[in-house]
Every structure is written in C-alpha cells, then in structure tokens.
Amino acid sequence: AAGNTPVRVHVEHDYEIVVLNADDAFVLEDHVNHSVLLDGGTMQPIEPDPNRVVRREYVLRKGSGGWRVAHVNAGS
Numbered sequence: 001a002a003g004n005t006p007v008r009v010h011v012e013h014d015y016e017i018v019v020l021n022a023d024d025a026f027v028l029e030d031h032v033n034h035s036v037l038l039d040g041g042t043m044q045p046i047e048p049d050p051n052r053v054v055r056r057e058y059v060l061r062k063g064s065g066g067w068r069v070a071h072v073n074a075g076s
Contacts, residue, residue, distance in 0.1 A: 005038070005040065007036070007037055008035060008038055008045070010034040011032065011033055011035065012031060012032040013030075013031045015027055015028060015029040024059075025062075025067070026057055026059060026060065027057070027060065028057050029055070029056045029058070030055050031054050032052065032054075033050050033051075033054065034049050034051060036049060055074075056072060056073065056074050057072070058073075059072070
C-alpha cells in the first residue's frame with residue numbers, strides 16, 4: 001500500500017490455555033483478520049474484507065527464568 005493510506009484494523013481474537021503439567025503448556029490461538037485499507041476521502045474500504053482465519057499453537061516450557069515459548073506451530 002502507498003504511504004499515508006488509512007487502515008481500519010479489526011481482528012476477532014480467541015485463545016485457550018492448556019496446562020499439561022507443572023513444566024509444559026500450550027496456548028491455542030485463533031484470530032480472524034477483518035482489516036482493510038480505506039479511501040482517504042470517504043473513509044470507506046477500498047478492498048474486500050479478507051475474513052482470514054489464522055491459527056497458531058504456542059508450546060510453552062517452564063524454566064528457571066519463567067515460562068518461555070519453546071515452539072510455535074503456525075497454521076493458516
């Protein structure tokens with residue numbers, strides 16, 4: 001997109017935390033992207049709503065310094 005193009009950012013976000021044991025957990029995240037570029041004069045969308053679902057799974061491990069992300073499984 002060209003510089004100075006306004007954007008409407010709208011994201012639906014949902015997550016679940018699953019604790020497996022004292023040292024391992026998952027964060028399951030889904031979000032739906034509805035963000036679009038806007039016409040600077042009318043502030044109306046100049047592109048369709050992408051309505052794109054993104055899923056990710058974060059594998060967390062607890063260590064001496066606290067919880068750390070050990071791995072990210074990225075989906076579409």
